[in-house]
Amino acid sequence: MKNLIENVELVKNQAFINGKWVHSNSRKKFDVINPYDGKLLISVADCVTDDAKLAIDGAQGALPEWKAFTAIARSKVLRKWFDLIVENEEDLAKLLTLEQGKPLAEARNEVAYGASFVEWFAEEAKRVYGDTIPGHQVNKRIVVIKEPVGVVAAITPWNFPIAMITRKVAPALAVGCTVVIKPAEDTPLSAIALASLAEQAGFPAGVFNVIPTSDPVGVGMVLTESKQVKKLSFTGSTATGKKIMEQCSSTVKKLSLELGGNAPFIVFKDADLEAAAEGAIASKFRNAGQTCVCANRIYVQAEVYNDFVKYYLSKVKRLKMGSGLDEQVSIGPLINQKAIGKVTALVKDAQKKGGTIKTGGKPVATGRNLFEPTVITNVTARMDLNQQEIFGPVAPIFKFRSAEEVIQLANNTKVGLAAYFYGKDNSLIWQVAEALEYGMIGINTGMISTTLAPFGGIKESGFGREGSKYGIQEYLNIKYLCMEV
């Protein structure tokens, strides 16, 4: 691996706790595996609960100094971190592809996307405004000030090992919080590389901590139950999110949860079908279908169903699978064998219940963790993939007749992260956008993620917003001062 990465400082096998690169208290390590070929990349420090406590102590110790920095001074350190991420884009992208599997072009996009949160919140650091409120009595003055919540724990997923860290920690750091990051066990290397650049950027010791671990439950428990940790931000499954919420209740911790999705992607009969098919490719197959905002259920109006399927199939058949390091490849491996098992079971269930596999449908015998880009028609609500997040390159295409029917079908799910639709009728566009019970709606586009907009869901997709002017508020307490004059 080291031959591929020019800046060797990015590749480390230790945790970063209180400004020091350290081995775990247990002296144990765990293996980081390339999902494409199953080969060992490196073994890294396997942090245990004691390490998590040390990291929290470090973050707590660094808090007074960091929050006393002026906003401009914090902004400068964040800006430096941003510059370093950008300077190291190619190395970070390769590291990301090696541990996560996504194609290099996507990895480069993720590094840029991840860096954009750091740049944005470096600026926003200077704009944490309070309020003055007309007093309720003639001799009263009311002022609202904002303060950092304190130590923040970030539990981040393997599908975006860089961007999901920066989206959480950049706003936290910007307002004066200190952070403890527990990266996913499949992808700790990107987090370690980000920590190495953060160290170089000049965050004081203890402000930025990374604790890789193969024990997410034990270490997670320390983070959720710690009295010192005042805010926890988690991205991952709804099931785990519910447990985290329960554990955080003992300290009434502030929480942001970005949980699972089941995105409908609706194509109305007046849509530009070519554009809709293109949008559905981008939305479905980015990161081999492993994003929370991936199109999970594609609904096409009966009048244009056959035409859409034809366009879509021709595009899907052109997608090339393989190693993410091959520049021609657009679909990399799934993260691990468990993911392959889940996607295979969902496809088999659909087939058993009458679905027609138009292309793909199975893992690739020659490659580890590769699953063929798959399109299924004759899909019905009885199939498991109607309610479960597929998290793989499988596109089920449903048929619908009216707007009322499809809105009802689209909303018939416990979660509400992202939804998409294509159509031209202006009044229908507003009607559908307002009726869909989701936190984010793509209208005539399959790509909605940007630093500039508030990312997050409703229902069992969680709460809290990341990115945009809203993202920074999640790391602030409101305090009001009532002064008698």
Ligand code: SIN
């Ligand atoms: C996610 O899958 O949680 C993040 C996707 C994105 O930011 O686009």
